Amino acid sequence: MDFSFSEEQTLLRNTIQSFIQDNYDFDKRQAIVKSEEGMKQENWKQFAELGLLGLPFSEEDGGLNFGSVETMIVAEEFGKGLVVEPYIQTVVTCGGFLRRANASIKEKYIPGVISGQDIWAFAYAEPQGRYNLNDLTTTATLDGDNYIINGYKSVVSGGPWANKFIVSVRTSGDQRDSDGVSVLIVDKNSEGLSIRDYPTVDGSRASELTLENVTISKDELIGEEGKGAELIELIVDETIAAICSEAIGAMKVLNDATVEYCKTRKQFGQPIGKFQVLQHRMVDMFMQYEQSVSMTYMVNLKLDEEYAERRKAASGAKVQIAKAAKFIGQSAVQLHGGMGMTDELNVGHYFKRLSMIENSYGNIDHHLKKYSSAE
Amino acid sequence: MDLAFTKEDENFRQEVKDFIDKNFPQKLKDIDKRTDLTREDMLSWHKVLYKKGWIAPQWPEEYGGTGWNITQRYIWDQECANMGTTPLIPFGLTMLGPVIIGFGNEDQKDWVLKGILSGNDWWCQGYSESGAGSDLASLRTKAEKVGDHYVVNGHKTWTTLAQFADWMFCLVRTKSDGKPQEGISFLLIDMKAEGIDVKPIITLDGGHEVNEVFLEDVKVPAENLVGEENMGWTIAKFLLGNERTGIAGVARSKKAIERLKDIASSEYMDGDNLINDSDFNSKIADLEVDLTALEYTELRTLAKESKGEGPGAESSILKIKGTEIQQRITELTMEAVGHYSNPYLTPAFERQGSNYLTIGPDYSHGVAQNYFNTRKTSIYGGSNEIQKNIIAKMVLGL
Amino acid sequence: MQLGFKDEDIKFRDEVRSFIKETFTEDMRKTLSLSKNGHAGKDLHVKWQKSLHQRGWMAPNWPEQYGGAGFTSTQKYIFESEMAREGAPRTIPFGLSMVAPVIMEFGSQEQKDKFLPDILESNVWWCQGYSEPGSGSDLASLQCKAENKGDHYLVNGTKIWTTMAQYADWIFCLVRTSKTEKPQQGISFLLIDMKSPGIEVRPLITIDNSPEPHQEVNQVFFEDVKVPIQNLIGEENKGWTYAKYLLEFERGTAYSPGLYRGIKNLKEIARDTSVGDGLTLLDDNDFLNKINECEIQIQAMEFVEHRIFSALSAGQRVGPESSILKTRGTEIGQYLQELAVEAIGYWSHPFVEDTFANVNEPSIGPEYAATITPEYYNGRKTTIYAGSNEIQRNIISKAVLGL
Numbered sequence A: 001m002d003f004s005f006s007e008e009q010t011l012l013r014n015t016i017q018s019f020i021q022d023n024y025d026f027d028k029r030q031a032i033v034k035s036e037e038g039m040k041q042e043n044w045k046q047f048a049e050l051g052l053l054g055l056p057f058s059e060e061d062g063g064l065n066f067g068s069v070e071t072m073i074v075a076e077e078f079g080k081g082l083v084v085e086p087y088i089q090t091v092v093t094c095g096g097f098l099r100r101a102n103a104s105i106k107e108k109y110i111p112g113v114i115s116g117q118d119i120w121a122f123a124y125a126e127p128q129g130r131y132n133l134n135d136l137t138t139t140a141t142l143d144g145d146n147y148i149i150n151g152y153k154s155v156v157s158g159g160p161w162a163n164k165f166i167v168s169v170r171t172s173g174d175q176r177d178s179d180g181v182s183v184l185i186v187d188k189n190s191e192g193l194s195i196r197d198y199p200t201v202d203g204s205r206a207s208e209l210t211l212e213n214v215t216i217s218k219d220e221l222i223g224e225e226g227k228g229a230e231l232i233e234l235i236v237d238e239t240i241a242a243i244c245s246e247a248i249g250a251m252k253v254l255n256d257a258t259v260e261y262c263k264t265r266k267q268f269g270q271p272i273g274k275f276q277v278l279q280h281r282m283v284d285m286f287m288q289y290e291q292s293v294s295m296t297y298m299v300n301l302k303l304d305e306e307y308a309e310r311r312k313a314a315s316g317a318k319v320q321i322a323k324a325a326k327f328i329g330q331s332a333v334q335l336h337g338g339m340g341m342t343d344e345l346n347v348g349h350y351f352k353r354l355s356m357i358e359n360s361y362g363n364i365d366h367h368l369k370k371y372s373s374a375e
Numbered sequence B: 001m002d003l004a005f006t007k008e009d010e011n012f013r014q015e016v017k018d019f020i021d022k023n024f025p026q027k028l029k030d031i032d033k034r035t036d037l038t039r040e041d042m043l044s045w046h047k048v049l050y051k052k053g054w055i056a057p058q059w060p061e062e063y064g065g066t067g068w069n070i071t072q073r074y075i076w077d078q079e080c081a082n083m084g085t086t087p088l089i090p091f092g093l094t095m096l097g098p099v100i101i102g103f104g105n106e107d108q109k110d111w112v113l114k115g116i117l118s119g120n121d122w123w124c125q126g127y128s129e130s131g132a133g134s135d136l137a138s139l140r141t142k143a144e145k146v147g148d149h150y151v152v153n154g155h156k157t158w159t160t161l162a163q164f165a166d167w168m169f170c171l172v173r174t175k176s177d178g179k180p181q182e183g184i185s186f187l188l189i190d191m192k193a194e195g196i197d198v199k200p201i202i203t204l205d206g207g208h209e210v211n212e213v214f215l216e217d218v219k220v221p222a223e224n225l226v227g228e229e230n231m232g233w234t235i236a237k238f239l240l241g242n243e244r245t246g247i248a249g250v251a252r253s254k255k256a257i258e259r260l261k262d263i264a265s266s267e268y269m270d271g272d273n274l275i276n277d278s279d280f281n282s283k284i285a286d287l288e289v290d291l292t293a294l295e296y297t298e299l300r301t302l303a304k305e306s307k308g309e310g311p312g313a314e315s316s317i318l319k320i321k322g323t324e325i326q327q328r329i330t331e332l333t334m335e336a337v338g339h340y341s342n343p344y345l346t347p348a349f350e351r352q353g354s355n356y357l358t359i360g361p362d363y364s365h366g367v368a369q370n371y372f373n374t375r376k377t378s379i380y381g382g383s384n385e386i387q388k389n390i391i392a393k394m395v396l397g398l
Numbered sequence C: 001m002q003l004g005f006k007d008e009d010i011k012f013r014d015e016v017r018s019f020i021k022e023t024f025t026e027d028m029r030k031t032l033s034l035s036k037n038g039h040a041g042k043d044l045h046v047k048w049q050k051s052l053h054q055r056g057w058m059a060p061n062w063p064e065q066y067g068g069a070g071f072t073s074t075q076k077y078i079f080e081s082e083m084a085r086e087g088a089p090r091t092i093p094f095g096l097s098m099v100a101p102v103i104m105e106f107g108s109q110e111q112k113d114k115f116l117p118d119i120l121e122s123n124v125w126w127c128q129g130y131s132e133p134g135s136g137s138d139l140a141s142l143q144c145k146a147e148n149k150g151d152h153y154l155v156n157g158t159k160i161w162t163t164m165a166q167y168a169d170w171i172f173c174l175v176r177t178s179k180t181e182k183p184q185q186g187i188s189f190l191l192i193d194m195k196s197p198g199i200e201v202r203p204l205i206t207i208d209n210s211p212e213p214h215q216e217v218n219q220v221f222f223e224d225v226k227v228p229i230q231n232l233i234g235e236e237n238k239g240w241t242y243a244k245y246l247l248e249f250e251r252g253t254a255y256s257p258g259l260y261r262g263i264k265n266l267k268e269i270a271r272d273t274s275v276g277d278g279l280t281l282l283d284d285n286d287f288l289n290k291i292n293e294c295e296i297q298i299q300a301m302e303f304v305e306h307r308i309f310s311a312l313s314a315g316q317r318v319g320p321e322s323s324i325l326k327t328r329g330t331e332i333g334q335y336l337q338e339l340a341v342e343a344i345g346y347w348s349h350p351f352v353e354d355t356f357a358n359v360n361e362p363s364i365g366p367e368y369a370a371t372i373t374p375e376y377y378n379g380r381k382t383t384i385y386a387g388s389n390e391i392q393r394n395i396i397s398k399a400v401l402g403l
Ligand SMILES: Cc1cc2nc3c(=O)[nH]c(=O)nc-3n(C[C@H](O)[C@H](O)[C@H](O)COP(=O)(O)OP(=O)(O)OC[C@H]3O[C@@H](n4cnc5c(N)ncnc54)[C@H](O)[C@@H]3O)c2cc1C
Pocket: B124, B125, B126, B127, B128, B130, B132, B133, B134, B135, B157, B158, B159, B160, B161, B209, B210, B376, B379, B380, B381, B382, B383, B384, B385, B386, B389
């Protein structure tokens, strides 16, 4: 058992830290968020140059063959900078599907991810389905060599930037059956696909997708037809591990900022950090953070375990991170007083990102239920 | 970074399991964990471990430790908890032992350590006084040097299991001017010495666990001073640091959650087992998530420790979260047994006949008492408020 | 001790209800529902207040001689409850319930004549200039300076977090008129015309991102602003006493009716949200428990309020116990907002900057979703302002528990 990072991993962390330092101070980030596009292509190029876009892919596929710990490091540091570029969506989530696809899909698509040419988004949520990944009304029916897709996908994170989507669809069975779920690749330019783009409260972008008789080749199927549910759950768990990592990065910044502020802000002739209520609140924030770090390490180290173990790890981590995200975010604002309420200060922005992470891929109630049922 | 145990570790785990299985005293297995154990009961497991050479894993090998690495110690703790062994009395093993190893003279190392290892000497901790709790340094029990001995006068309280103790390690005041911390000494006192009077304090659960210890003109040989005179505070703080690690009690809490689940599987609600109730289940899951987080926080601390980065003030997290979780488990357990948390079966009541009447299911016995008793954990060992002060100061720099 | 209202009270309640029904139009409701911070533009508020005035109900808390509604304390409670229950616009408090009572108590006859009627008729919009960048919880440390130049004061300094200063015609300000050992003793209470030369108002955008002109707070800068000496309230250096009087006056708002409304809204959202198997979030045990638990807390609040109002109507003064109302009321309110965000799930993500401008575009997700997350963010203010909840707890521990 070992919780230390290798030299290589530390190097990776340093690389990203200096990227953030150079390209992602708060003002630069705000400029990116407020720009028309909402992300910066230049940054994406840099990710490619740094090799980050190839992190989890095998050497055979042209990648670096790194594991979840490296992904954790990247996501954590990105969390500290509140990076909006859709790294997790493209590399961790969609990359996760592509890595497990057949040889021809790998060959066709992975180079485009690694080179930075393509940005991907995962379209899974539907309005009626809440957090149930298998609750799908979007259907795909086989017609000769093609699938014809009809349906609607909501709040597709990073959608406006993507030129490729991975879409979960129902190819057979009832609306919520785990059998009959399939995973398809849909190009943004497909006929019948209409997209509505919009900003999200945490400074990112998302899309609503309407699919009307979208026709794609049956070669665009990932995995076996009808057997996609397990794969989706696995990849969502990997994504959860990554956003938990992002969250601990963001929490760390908020905690440090709050402690620093309370040491300097004076009221009643003394730094407000001298008031014991505030001290204990900050200690609670610190403990929530440490507990979250622990759960994040744990889930990242357990992604390859057998199902029940992984299920508990991912749901457990998500529960802890969601709780901590809420507590730390709210407390940071409170302890900053009026300043915490302003758009000008970075605190509110971290708070918002954390509060969106709370319900991404399922909220506390959802994951507590999954946790209890994973025996 | 990885979580895997090595092959040797796994072999070790098997060895430990087998040993406990074969050697844990049958009598302790049968005793309902809640009824008062006798002194001999408490010592029986200690003696078995002593014979095996496994009584003091946390001590250096040369003093009788096991020479296990951190992982092995972790495995040992885990398996003890899994197999429900009776916890060992910590006063000698985890508190005084390391102090003597660090600060004692050769003579003390000899007799004190031997007595602790063998279990022949039962130690108790004489720190707290009625006026000195969290503010321990304000203690007033006085020791005056008179020739070759000290004369001790004063009053200690909350002294756990002093009723069984042969010896007490004690903080006493040897100087009253200057900073209060600078006039404290660390004395070893024979409980059979003249002038010592132990009076029980009954806690809210009805148990007799703590005592008041009155000291009137008690003569203590000067050679029973540990370290130098007025250096007691340094020693005490060293000890408090030791007291905190391991207080997380993760493995035992896991076991307690298992028991809670068993209970919930036997209890009924609306015609179904409580364990199938979604509300109750969510509460358990919530608790398990917290406990898992704590487990990994502890592992991270251990990993640091094994690299020689001693447990910092972060270990206060282990105390705070560990005790909070213990308290929540007892709370939920009480919730699970429902009405049957109410009956109060004192030992006297239970002894009324060999076939005394059982009220409610067996597992409901002592559940409420346990809940009440466990309130202590956030008070002692440095109350949780004090722990937060420590983190605020030492970690956050506030 | 008794529960329930007398017949005449019931009659009054029905009158209030029918007033709301007639006056609080669909249009107004719609506009108000688009707000992220509870404010919906000057026009709407002024219009609403003018109709209240017409009905004689603008000022429930004022003495009748000044045009108060003449309500009994039960009627006040009913009035407030009904308004909150329907989610009617709040009367803007700065003139009506903050500066007016101070003017009535400490102002000159001239000041009363000049300012009170315009407040009652909503002709003049007031804002509150207390806080400064360096003085929030420790208000008495304020620095904004007013020098007495004979016939006028010369004001220099800055005020911050000034709610809706962008609409304001006047601001009441705490200013420093002398440097004393006890900072509280050198403060004066000035009324300042916002059109005076040397005043600049800069918007501050809060985390709910309500864009100009809908921003909630501002920073107000004063540079050599001349304020006629007649605009001083009471005596120079006695401002702190007046400010404290105001705080006292402010206390004792009823929170529960508005919170019940929050529960009602929440249930509607939950009923509207599907969770699979044809079930809605309102069928979800976990979520329902949270709503119920919250409702029980509101019930407890309600009865604390009843106890306080019955003490009030028996002529007793409300003490610092009302800090309980502020603390619990705001915290429950925040929890309700949290639950609303939780309820809408992924629909909490889309961001609409100007909710008022985009009315004609189809919404992303359900219509009500766009304001729910911003409202949650904006709601964080309630435990910070009007005496932060930490300060309220300090007050309770000092004044009630004697610590
Ligand atoms: C079951 C049990 C067994 C014990 N066994 C022993 C034993 O064997 N030997 C021994 O010496 N002692 C023992 N103790 C004593 C224990 O260490 C003390 O109870 C503890 O140090 C707290 O002291 P106190 O009880 O005087 O509480 P106080 O110090 O009076 O504390 C009262 C409350 O005030 C809080 N508080 C105090 N100071 C601060 C501060 N600065 N900031 C914020 N909050 C503060 C505390 O957290 C607590 O909540 C035992 C206690 C119990 C309950």
